[in-house]
Amino acid sequence: MRRKIIAGNWKLNNIVRDSVILAQGLKPEVASVTDVEIVVCPVYTALESVGKAIESSNIKLGAQDMYWEDQGAFTGEVSGMLLKDVGCRYCIIGHSERRQYFGETNESVNKKVKAALKWGLRPIMCVGETLQEREAGTTFDVVRDHVEGGIAGLSEKEILDVVIAYEPVWAIGTGKNATPQQAQEVHAFIRGLLKKQYAAAAEEIIIQYGGSVKPDNAAELLSQEDIDGALVGGASLKVDSFTKIVKAASAKV
């Protein structure tokens, strides 16, 4: 039985004070949810304060990106070592916005995934096709490339700590989610790929869906056999909508 993970990607939003207010607002609302892993990923500058705000709660801290080197002459970068130091447990890696605007490649994603694991951070590794790629019928090729490139060289033990987020780029921030059937089809494909390499672990690996997840579509998406959670952008910025999505993932609420 896979434990669902609902992660909020706050992207480039909220000054420290507003990030803390959001975290504090969320805390009591989701306190009763014990069967879902809940993660929030604020901007770097708010990590430490949000970490303190959610201390001894059931909400975990995540970052939105990291560099693969630990320290040194890499101006502007933040490493897994530094994220660990401020209490992070997760780190989003290879988000499509990073692939699109910041030159992220499968190779850089792979290095970051390995560095995250080295520091005991669970990478949330994002994969997914653009609209053009879907329309050209290359969705499965693109997803295979992202998955295999991102996890290259990982052991069976390491892969269990990796969370894969299938995020069709055309569904991110557009209000246009993949249908539960479209998402399930790709999730099953990803699990099939994992089975070829990691026969024993594949059934346990968490595969999240991301792309315009909202309170009104969350339950149906999350009820699909191979959808083990959600990576949520816009709807994670409001206590009410994120709480509803977390509760949609819970079997007990």
Ligand code: PEP
């Ligand atoms: C995301 O940023 O990963 C995301 C899925 O955004 P949204 O939920 O706003 O589509």
